[in-house]
Amino acid sequence: MQNTRQMKIGNIVIGGGAPVAVQSMTNTPTADYDATYRQVCALAQAGCDIVRVTLNHEGAVESFAKLCATSPVPIVADIHYNARLAMAAVEAGASKVRINPGNISRVADLKELAKLCAKCGVGIRIGVNMGSLERAVVEEYGRTARAMVVSALDQAALLEGFGLHDICISVKSSDPKETFDAYRMLAESCDYPLHIGVTEAGGGERAIYKSFDCLGGLLHLGIGDTLRVSLSDDPVEEVRAGIELLRAVGLRRDYVDVMGCPTCGRTTYDVVGISAALREAVASNKSSLKVAVMGCVVNGLGEAGDADIAVVGLTRDKVDIYVLGERRMTLSPDEVVEAVCGLIPTVEKQKEARNG
Ligand code: SF4
Known part of the structure; x- marks a missing residue:
């Protein structure tokens, strides 16, 4: 693997040569603790190292906190639009927060969030998606691999400026080649640990081939510290696919x-x-x-x-x-x-x- 910085997500280390961690995301309503806890456990049982859970409204904070306290694997909060919820997630015990620069853009909000994360030892994933790039970046670079990289690095510089250094980055598009190009560019430009994945890949075998095409190539180049194989399916299938991918590229030898x-x-x-x-x-x-x-x-x-x-x-x-x-x-x-x-x-x- 490329020599990226290390980052702790609960008891899992990513980057700096640590084994590539497999992630997935729950699709139950987070406010429904029992259903979400069951799914987190099923994912952990299947071999998932880190589970992302959406924290999409105030009413889910209590259930989210209980999940963080009881989950067998680290829980990452997925946040869109609302920096307040990101801060609530950190206070509730999230092991990492994922934000999208395309929809949390107020600098004062980011500053407050970065300072809280730095104080609590919680990292942030800057999760850029081609479909939700900031308008200014699109105006300058179009919807291109470079635009995603610029968006991510701008955001990282802001967070660093506010004293947060535990940062990982993803730059996902639904096009495997574009995603591949973006990660290569990113890997040449920074040493942040990279969360790799193709977004909105769809379902079924074709979706798995798309992810394997892109992620397999990146992993062979030593790019990628944690991954998600996104599928329109039971999240457990994402974990199975992620593990098989790591086996196919020779990064896991735990099977006959x-x-x-x-x-x-x-x-x-x-x-x-x-x-x-x-x-x-x-x-x-x-x-x-x-x-x-x-x-x-x-x-x-x-x-x-x-x-x-x-x-x-x-x-x-x-x-x-x-x-x-x-x-x-x-x-x-x-x-x-x-x-x-x-x-x-x-x-x-x-x-x-x-x-x-
Ligand atoms: S049967 Fe023999 S020749 Fe044919 S594919 Fe198998 S090993 Fe090769």
């Missing part, structure tokens, strides 16, 4: 990676079915092993070279199992899932012993 060949006319057995059954069987296994399910011996063995366990097809009824490059047994394809699951703990120990 079931690789497999794409199958072709040489495939000797049911690679597709066995891969699916194996993925399901190891879904909650945290060993960082690679298992390759390969359809034939022609290319299979060589291509499974870096797998810890490789299943290589011989005939319709026979597969060989290789462990750390050595042939260990010949089985029927029906026996593969059970055999591989049985091998995982031993292979993990063997690898640990090898690595000292």
Whole structure:
């Protein structure tokens, strides 16, 4: 990761090389404590590190305070338009406040908020969205990646001037390329920790592809300290997508990676079915092993070279199992899932012993 400043959000640290934290946001009415608490717990259970909750009216402050006191993960207040509510959130125990420069613009309000945050050790996320940029910035730069960066950095300079240094930034558009460009520009211009995400991505697989396109590219460049995969869906799905993204880019190795060949006319057995059954069987296994399910011996063995366990097809009824490059047994394809699951703990120990 790029060398960003560190920032504490409750007990989670972002930036400065800390693991990339996964965020999501509740969609229950915040004033309904029971429903929101249940959702926060479901998100935490799914692996969410930080949960954002809207604080959109005075009537929700009491419930918000109770959430901050009882949540298993840090709570971030999402504030639009009303700096008073941002201050109420800090006093209620928020671990961070997210504001949008496009809709909290009175300098006196920002000053008061920044001073309170600095006093309480609470950071602010400057959350710029393309759709709600300040008019002056749009007039000068248009609705462009640069406009989002200028808006964010202007706001950061203001907050710094008021003595607040715990700042993180997001610059989100619904266009993955524009978002990507904005974060690259931002990363070149400052060392603030960056919250990355594509906004209004929509729902379903296409929305996930959009986020992965942008966020995956950024993470490979070392850009991004915390992320949200925004989806029009159950927020738990955002967390699952965020975790899978971190796994896909190699930033989390807390799972069994079931690789497999794409199958072709040489495939000797049911690679597709066995891969699916194996993925399901190891879904909650945290060993960082690679298992390759390969359809034939022609290319299979060589291509499974870096797998810890490789299943290589011989005939319709026979597969060989290789462990750390050595042939260990010949089985029927029906026996593969059970055999591989049985091998995982031993292979993990063997690898640990090898690595000292
Ligand atoms: S490993 Fe064999 S079966 Fe699988 S895609 Fe390659 S050649 Fe085809």
